[in-house]
Amino acid sequence: MTTAVCFQCGHLKFGSFVPCDQCQARPRTDDEMIISLAMTDHYFDQATLESMRDYILEHGHAPDLDPESKKTFRKTFEEVKATGAIEKMLNSFEDNSE
Ligand SMILES: [Zn+2]
Structure with a gap:
């Protein structure tokens, strides 16, 4: 599983695009997806994610990428x-829509 930082609250969660x-x-x-994709253990070590x-x-929003x-x-x-992987993944969270 991918360790990812929540772009909104900073919580360490598993998977970039999961709620x-x-x-x-x-x-x-x-x-939001780009910053979520970036803030994972694919690209940064645990200390950096923390x-x-x-x-x-501290700031209430994700750090800006250079x-x-x-x-x-x-x-x-x-x-x-x-x-199409993202669409598929997002659709899997939309059980109640359409
Ligand atoms: Zn959060």
Whole structure:
């Protein structure tokens, strides 16, 4: 399982796009998904994830990625999105809709 930081409350959860078990937030916009994709143990070690959590707790929002990293993560996100995996994953959380 992927350790990921909740983009909204900083809670360490499992899986970038799963609803947070603490605040129930899950990323919906591209930007929220990109930061959620970035703040995982795929890209950062546990200590860095914890400092991101501390940042969110202190500031109430996720740290800004530097433009270069953001470009890289956006590209990764677009690639994942193109496979349809994200849509499939999100649909699995939408049991009650349509
Ligand atoms: Zn949360």
